[in-house]
Structures are given as structure tokens and as C-alpha cells.
Amino acid sequence: MDGFGRAYPAEELGEVAALLSVPADAWGGGAADNVSCDGQRIELPRQTRVTGLVVLGACAGGSFRDTLVLDDSDGNAYRAPFALTDFLAARPRYDDECHFIGSLLRENGKEVVGPRPRLFRHQSMFGSPRPCTALILPINPDIHLFGLWLLTGGVQHEVPTA
Numbered sequence: 001m002d003g004f005g006r007a008y009p010a011e012e013l014g015e016v017a018a019l020l021s022v023p024a025d026a027w028g029g030g031a032a033d034n035v036s037c038d039g040q041r042i043e044l045p046r047q048t049r050v051t052g053l054v055v056l057g058a059c060a061g062g063s064f065r066d067t068l069v070l071d072d073s074d075g076n077a078y079r080a081p082f083a084l085t086d087f088l089a090a091r092p093r094y095d096d097e098c099h100f101i102g103s104l105l106r107e108n109g110k111e112v113v114g115p116r117p118r119l120f121r122h123q124s125m126f127g128s129p130r131p132c133t134a135l136i137l138p139i140n141p142d143i144h145l146f147g148l149w150l151l152t153g154g155v156q157h158e159v160p161t162a
Contacts, residue, residue: 058087
């Protein structure tokens with residue numbers, strides 16, 4: 001999760017894996033469990049009118065507010081704000097909510113007593129639907145996304161993040 005070898009207990013992330021439709025045995029062991037945000041562009045299969053978004057993840061090295069850019073095929077962009085709390089924080093810092101609490105923290109494969117890692121969920125709704133053909137993630141490698149969903153008129157569409 002961070003540059004110090006700290007991680008979630010992968011065997012406890014089964015409920016999160018089910019939410020993301022990922023086989024539980026795909027977590028941990030060097031598998032691509034999350035995306036560290038570095039300006040990646042995610043193309044959608046078709047233009048979608050987006051009414052909101054849901055982000056599942058956490059930050060390392062602090063809690064952050066940032067934006068995801070919804071880009072349409074005409075070069076217009078909408079900056080969708082979101083906020084996620086640090087994975088070792090005891091409670092949410094922003095308007096996100098705690099979605100998962102691990103029983104322990106691992107550091108370089110060893111169990112660390114004390115801090116319990118968390119995943120947070122942020123949801124935001126837009127004032128009006130926004131056309132989107134691609135998402136552009138922020139440039140902040142300390143933000144880790146485990147899941148990202150686009151809301152379209154109350155329907156949730158998963159965007160692959162791993």
C-alpha cells in the first residue's frame with residue numbers, strides 16, 4: 001500500500017473482492033489489487049452520461065482531496081471531486097465512509113500490532129448528467145483505488161481499476 005511495505009491482510013479482503021467481482025484468491029501475493037493514481041486514462045467502451053461516481057480506496061501518507069476528469073469525445077472535461085482518507089486513520093476525514101477494517105497491518109510480510117488498515121468509500125452526485133468517453137485519474141501516487149463505479153441514472157457501472 002505504501003513505500004514502506006505496509007499492506008492489508010489479503011485473506012480478509014474477500015468481501016471487498018466479492019463487491020468488485022474479483023475471485024478472492026486473486027488478492028495479495030503480488031497481485032494487482034489496486035491502482036496507484038498517476039494520471040492514467042481509462043477509455044470507456046462507449047459514451048456514457050454519468051450522474052455520479054463511487055470510489056473505493058484509501059490514501060497513504062495522508063488524506064487527500066482530488067479530482068477525476070470525465071472526458072468526452074469533443075474535448076470537454078468535467079472535474080469530479082472526491083476525497084479519501086489515509087488507510088491508517090481511525091475514522092474518515094472527509095465525507096467518505098469506512099467500508100473495510102482489517103484486523104491487523106502487515107509490514108514486509110510481518111504482522112504489526114496496533115494500527116488497523118481501512119478502505120474508504122466516497123460517493124458524489126453531479127448536478128446534471130455529464131457525457132464521458134474516458135476517465136483520467138489524478139496524478140497522486142499516494143491515492144490507491146480498489147474500485148471505481150460510474151453512476152448513470154441510478155445504475156452503477158464498474159470501471160476496471162486493477
